[in-house]
Amino acid sequence: MKQIGMTLGDPKGIGPEVIAKALNLLPPEERRRYKIYGDLHVTPKNDLHTAELALASLDAAIEDAMTEKISGIVTAPVNKHRLQLIRPSFTGHTEYLKEKSGAKQVMMMFGTSETTSLRMALATTHLPLQQVSSRLSKEQILSQLQLLSTSLKTSFGISSPRIAVLGLNPHAGENGSLGKEEQEIIIPAIKAAQSQGIQCDGPFPADGFFRTQLGCRERGEASARGLVLEASPLSLQTQASPFDAVLAMYHDQGLIPMKLLYGYQAVNITLGLPFVRTSPSHGTGEDLAGKDLANPQGMLAAMRLAVQLLRPLTPSLRN
Template sequence: MAGTPSPVLALTTGEPAGIGPELAVMLATRAVPVARVVAVGDPALLAERAALIGRDIDLVELAAGDALPAPRPGVLPVWPVTLRAPSRPGVLEPANAAYVLETLDVAIRACREGHAAGMVTAPLHKGVILDAGHAGFSGHTEYLRDACGVDEVVMLLATDSALHAGQPGWRGGSALRVALATTHLPLREVSDAITGPRLTRILRILDADLRRWFGIEAPRIAVCGLNPHAGEGGHLGREELDVIIPALEALRAEGLALDGPLPADTLFTPRHLEGVDAVLAMYHDQGLPVLKYAGFGRAANITLGLPLVRTSVDHGTALDLAGRGSADLGSLVVAVALAADMARRGAEVAPI
């Protein structure tokens, strides 16, 4: 709607030794017409990283709820969170794991209290968070699930044209959305984790949120099999016969448009993807290598099933690039554009 202010998005700056802080700085030096971005992190860290990569930046420290400065390139509003220990680019410091988690908590609270319309997350480092003693931590997706008190969330990655190609700040690319039935699990645990109830919950969330966030009236979802050749009629595994097919048949009876289970090695071809709004892969490395090959640096991660908007970049902390100013901003631009579009659409459907 003309005259409607751009949504406010909380940008967590991620692992302080990685590229997240400088991505926030780099984003602030360019016009971002689709959203008003507030960094969540340590202002001193952001200032140091800006100086290191040669970017002139005006940091404006604010409390959640304070009026934001007029958006212009070179100004970065910040909701401050203090580092627990000094940080150097490329050098992990376990003492700062609590800092990273606090930035997430601040962003979640801002969304739930109405100070932000959504959150965008720069990459964190799961290993150092576990090394710091936060047992059971397995990533942003699961942390947000628990923090928001929901039973199930769905990880969805989308290329930059999966909402509206041509939206300001976007680059061209093929539309592809890939959701995951399981996320950060060792491969040997995947089969046991794929149950009828789990698939039912995930597909209901995927169907509902494709309608809500993407405006798709009748989503068509293609579902991968778990085993090679989708089990070859039970000769290469029985998960399709015993678990996946019964779950899909029950959901089709509810009205969901589901194809599959289909062999993953042929599903990701133009003929099988024609008319498909999203693919559900059974595990992380079944679906995401294809999406990242199709659009790495032009894709974003979305968490479905939450009471708030959350998107993220499609890459990791890139410790080897930290402090050089050479990190690619593309995925963060896509994540911000996606979050802004979702926030607007969600506000039209139901307040966040």
């Protein structure tokens, strides 16, 4: 049985609580797969001590993963502002794992344990929105499409993955009238990837993509005028998608539909590392900490997907 490490996250948040609850939902033999880094019952003295505990847990797990003592890591959420008290350059798990592992390139992707669900990768991660455009380049997006395509093959068993690329601007720039990034950066990157045999298409306008391309529809009754009645965002359903993954240009563009469609089942996956890493898609939840109110389903989903990613691959039905 391959072992998976679990980091505390921020001890002032719900990380320790959801870890304990998730483990208690597993049969005893399955619990033995997981190694906890740190004390789930620790009471931090102050913010500095909290940051030290969170970083020590993460560093110990990374070291064991790099020396193959464990095969993967499930990380509980951290408070970035608090960690910056001792690590000013810290912007998130993804960037920190890249630095500590020496990985050439990493990528943030969200998915679920259901093989037919949407997978959402991000071209940029933890950036202020005003910086997104300046961080995009043809070379960067091409490199990400290469990593995403390779990871879908090697980690998910999809022999011929198909990737949709979203635009940055409203209406995907509308042929340059609403922004030049699609014409000057995104489309050239897509064409370069296609010339290398990567199956990708776009850029798609993000506002309409999830309905028109993923088959999202609302439940409700149609009136004589064709209006949908009694429908709400929470009743959205997805049908089979023609794409195996979507590349969004920035954080909220990709995560809003993922969290809307899948809730706690949406799991953060880091592609490009020499080991498996997953994390629940929720935050530290400090307003719930210590009240025994935290829902462990997000942590349980991250644990299950980590196990799934460590299993021997079987060829996908999609070829």
